[in-house]
Amino acid sequence: MEMRETHSAPYDVPRDQWLYNDRCMAKWQGWILSDHSADMEFHEKNDQFVPVKPQMSDQDISSILNHAWEQNHQVSIQINDLYDNNFQRDIIGWIGGFDEGQITVINAVGKYQRVDVADIRSVSEELPKKWWLQ
Known part of the structure; x- marks a missing residue:
């Protein structure tokens, strides 16, 4: 065989x-x-440079935060905090609530971050960068 x-x-x-x-x-x-x-x-x-935004008044900050809260709009918040002679990246997310001079910001992946309103340098309403977050 x-x-x-x-x-x-x-x-x-x-x-x-x-x-x-x-x-x-x-x-x-x-x-x-x-x-x-x-x-x-x-x-x-x-790796991008963080541009310095102009200091907003407390009234303007409060007005934008209240409008974003009511309309469920996304916000971009710049904090008055320097890191290595540069401002930190903006905090981007939705307002989750207000409590004793602080706001809670919820980012796109669902993480919560507490921010003192007194530390906010600038705030603006933002359109989401990703189409699926609209």
Whole structure:
């Protein structure tokens, strides 16, 4: 009886006959692309210069915060706080509530942040940057 060599899969081609050097990474390409996109978005957001906005009056700040609260609009808040001789990034989100001189801001991923109203330098109503957040 004659023995024949068999392959485990019907498309199992010897490596020396491959048309290109496959590093068996095809299944990881989606993951690598999404990680790269997230990294690019992170650096785009964090490597930018934060412009200094003019100091607003307490009345203007209160008026915009109340309107955003009533209409459920997103706000962008700049705090009077320098970090490495630069202002921190704006706090962007929706007003979740008011309590004893503080507001609660809820960002797009649902995290809460408490902000002292006295520390607010500037506030404005914002349109969401992502279409699915509108």
